Amino acid sequence: MDELVDILDENGNFTGQTCLKSEAHQTGLFHPTVHVWFYTTDGKMLFQKRGKDKKTFPLLWDVSVAGHIGASEPIVEAAIREVEEEIGLKVSASDLDKIGIFKSMQKHSESLIDNEFHHTFLCRLSAPLQDLVKQESEVDDLNLFTIEDFKSKLNQNEFDRFVPHKSSYYKQIIAEVEQRL
Template sequence: MDELIDILDPDGNMTHTTAMKSEAHKNGWFHQTVHIWLYTSDGEILLQQRGKEKNIYPLLWDVSVAGHIGAGESILTSAVREVQEEIGLKISSSDLEKIGIFKSVKNHSETLKDYEFHHTFIAELKTPFSALQKQDSEVEALKLESIKQFIKALNDTSNYKYVPHDISYFETILEEISNRLNSI
């Protein structure tokens, strides 16, 4: 779905211009996204399998919830909205813990360039997995995977089934979640 988004400079500052998401991807203009990683108190991470119709990385496993921040939309409002849309979970902004902003530059093709700043959050999943409702147009499947199995799978280059984020991104996510689990 195309939508109007704010355009940023390469340092992540607002340029006070907007464009359609498709135009930003075509031209390699920086913009903002939200990533929300959900984890359970017993050490599992919720993963989303990208829809088979996605332009990039179809059917690969990825962050629990992700999406573009609409033009003029607050980061937290976008995060809460995306969680509701993609997995049918109602959360409040106070459930989210921001752990960083990650710059990502991916040139998928001449006409598809993802130049993004991922505003990244973690949150404990307190709702039963069976109560989640995936958005069929965006999400092929959902699964819970133990942190131990996730780390093992990320290191298995012969059978890699995940969106290829930078390893430092994954390390930060896993460290932050592990820190929360160790304090429970």
């Protein structure tokens, strides 16, 4: 779905401008997104397998929930909305623990340049995996991976099945989750 997004400068500051998400991706304009990482108290992290029709990284494992923030939409409201849309779970603002903003620049092709600032949250997953309802158009599958297994893959650069975020990003997410266990 094409939607209006806020345009940011290279430092993540709002420029006062908006454009369609498709235009931001075509021209490489920076814009904000949300990432919500779910974890369980027994040391697992929820990953989603991106849908087969996604323009970027189809069928690769990625962050539990991710999405664009609509123009002038409050960040936390966008996170809550995306969680409900993508995995059918209702969370509140108090469930979300913001751990940072991460700059990401990925040139997929001449006409698809993804320059984003990911507002990143952690959230404890209390619902069983089988109770989650994936958004068919966005999510192919959901699965829990142990932190130890995921760390092992990260340390051995076995990421052919995962979206190639920077390893420093993944390492910070793991460290933040481990602090909460």
